[in-house]
Amino acid sequence: MSKQIVVIGAGAAGLEASSILHTMGHSVMLIEKSDYLGGHVQDWYQLFPNRRPGTEVVQNLTGKLDGNIPLVLNKEIVSIRPFSGKFILTASDGWVVNADAVLVTTGFELFDAHKKEEYGYGIYDHVITSADLEKLFKSEDGLRERLGKSPERIGFVHCVGSRDEKAGNLYCSRVCCVTAVKQAIEVKELYPAAEVYCFYMDLRMFGRHYEELYKEAQEKLSNQLIRGRFSEAAENREGGIILKVEDTLIGRPLKLTVDLLVLMSGMVASDTTRAIGESLGLHKEEDGFLAPADPHLFANRGEIPGVFMAGACTGPKNITDTLNDARSAALEIDHYLNRAS
Numbered sequence: 001m002s003k004q005i006v007v008i009g010a011g012a013a014g015l016e017a018s019s020i021l022h023t024m025g026h027s028v029m030l031i032e033k034s035d036y037l038g039g040h041v042q043d044w045y046q047l048f049p050n051r052r053p054g055t056e057v058v059q060n061l062t063g064k065l066d067g068n069i070p071l072v073l074n075k076e077i078v079s080i081r082p083f084s085g086k087f088i089l090t091a092s093d094g095w096v097v098n099a100d101a102v103l104v105t106t107g108f109e110l111f112d113a114h115k116k117e118e119y120g121y122g123i124y125d126h127v128i129t130s131a132d133l134e135k136l137f138k139s140e141d142g143l144r145e146r147l148g149k150s151p152e153r154i155g156f157v158h159c160v161g162s163r164d165e166k167a168g169n170l171y172c173s174r175v176c177c178v179t180a181v182k183q184a185i186e187v188k189e190l191y192p193a194a195e196v197y198c199f200y201m202d203l204r205m206f207g208r209h210y211e212e213l214y215k216e217a218q219e220k221l222s223n224q225l226i227r228g229r230f231s232e233a234a235e236n237r238e239g240g241i242i243l244k245v246e247d248t249l250i251g252r253p254l255k256l257t258v259d260l261l262v263l264m265s266g267m268v269a270s271d272t273t274r275a276i277g278e279s280l281g282l283h284k285e286e287d288g289f290l291a292p293a294d295p296h297l298f299a300n301r302g303e304i305p306g307v308f309m310a311g312a313c314t315g316p317k318n319i320t321d322t323l324n325d326a327r328s329a330a331l332e333i334d335h336y337l338n339r340a341s
Contacts, residue, residue, distance in 0.1 A: 002027045003100035003337050006089055008077050008276065011039025012319055013311025014105035015061040016326040017333075022069050024334050029097065030069060031089075033076035033272060037062050039107050041319060045137035048175075048182045048318075049209035057319065072097075076272060079279040082304065100340075101306045101333050104276055104290065105326065108267040108312040111161025111169070119157065119263055120233040126241055127233060127261045129160075130179055137186060147259055151194050154187055155243055155258040156180045157230050158200040162266030171287055173266030174316040177203050178210045180264050181217045188221040196223040197258070199230050199245055207318060228254065233261055267316040280304060289315045300329040308333055 005021055007014045010032035018030045036042060037058065044054030065071075079090040080102060087099045113121035113129050120127040126147065128136075136142035144150050158180055162173040177200065184196045198217075203225070205211050217223045228245040236242055240257045247254050269288035277284050282302055283291040290313050293301040300308050310329035311322045 003340075004029065004098065005101045005103060005333060005337075006031060006087075006097060006099035007103045007105060008089075009033075009039070009105035009107055009272070009311070009313070010037045010071070010073075011105060011107045011311065012041050012057070012061060012322050013107065013313075013326040013329075014039075014103075015058075015065065016323050017103055017105060017310055017330045018069055019061070019064040019066070020327060020330040021333060022066050024330070026334070026337065028069050029072060029099075030065075031072045031075050031077060031091075031097075033074070035073050037071070040110075040131075043131065043134060045134045046182065046186065048178045049207065049213055051182070078272075078275045080276055080307075081279065082306075085306075087306065101308065101337060103329055103333060104273070104302075104307070104309040104313050105311045105329075106270050106273040106276065106313045108273075108316065109270045110265040111167070111268050113160055113263045113265050115167060116160055116263070118232045119160065119230075119261070120235065120241065121263055124233065124235045124239075124241060124261075126235075126239055126259060127263065129263050129265045130156075130176070130183060131265065133183055133262050137183075143187070143190065143260075149259075150191055151187070151259045153195040153256070153258045154184075154197070154260045154262065155241070155256075156184060156196070156198045156262045156264060158198065158264050160263040160265050161268065163201065169266065169268065169287055171316065172204060174204070174206070175318050176264040176266055177205055178207065178213060180262075181205070181210075181213050181223075183262065184217050184223045185213065185221060188217075188223060196221075197256070198223060198225045199228045199243075200225065201229075202227065207320075226254070267312060269313070273313045280307060282307070285315075287315075289313065298332075300325065300332045306336065308336075 075091045081088045231244045234242045241261045245254045310326045
């Protein structure tokens with residue numbers, strides 16, 4: 001009898017791993033807690049570094065799914081229990097399914113910017129997150145409609161909820177800097193006369209072609225990238241956001257008013273990731289992301305035989321790294337099941 005693999009999470013990692021495992025001849029069930037496929041990639045207007053639409057990547061991934069792969073939507077797995085060499089998975093509504101192997105691809109959630117009250121998210125109308133801005137980009141002239149006018153000055157704040165000891169997140173979310181640069185370029189393309197300011201601790205443009213985006217934003221489009229320590233935001237009578245920042249390169253305080261403040265919210269472990277980790281007794285890092293059996297040699301294996309993990313449930317990743325991680329996990333599962341049969 002063929003063995004059953006259950007993949008939890010239908011974001012980029014879950015979609016890629018499911019299609020590969022099915023191609024290998026395995027029986028796969030893909031479970032997703034929401035009512036759509038693609039996770040956060042589905043919500044993104046354009047992706048760095050080549051600016052392709054996020055929906056295009058999702059369409060490519062979903063197009064590789066065979067009609068024989070069962071897709072179970074609106075089911076949030078909250079418990080996984082080993083039993084007689086198999087696993088019993090239980091959803092929040094009591095629905096149950098069995099599996100011979102489990103792949104956790106529960107991804108990440110965005111840091112809740114409400115927790116940084118000094119930035120004014122949820123308090124001032126013209127303070128939004130990077131994810132909110134992507135939604136505005138998707139709507140024709142959505143930014144103008146949001147502000148009631150064409151923006152004249154926009155500020156971006158990096159590392160909101162990342163590299164932040166007070167927030168309890170000491171890690172870098174890896175994609176915030178390049179996302180800010182990408183969005184700054186998009187704003188200038190839509191509104192060439194607008195002034196754009198990016199406030200960062202230090203730019204971490206680690207990926208291929210990321211540096212080129214940075215140069216385009218600064219040299220070609222004249223965006224202002226300021227190494228500064230952001231202290232607080234306040235609202236004036238007209239709805240503008242007054243910023244207080246210390247320029248740490250020249251050691252001087254800055255004060256300016258912007259029409260819109262965009263917070264680059266970092267990645268945090270999802271509630272589903274935490275719940276699954278606790279139900280299985282898997283080791284977690286202090287930041288809540290799942291810890292693999294060995295970060296170098298067995299990065300896709302859990303501590304329990306038959307449990308695997310891929311994508312951002314083990315830490316922040318960009319889409320390229322997420323897809324590569326999913327492919328690696330599929331190979332690990334194939335090896336495990338073939339050895340066990």
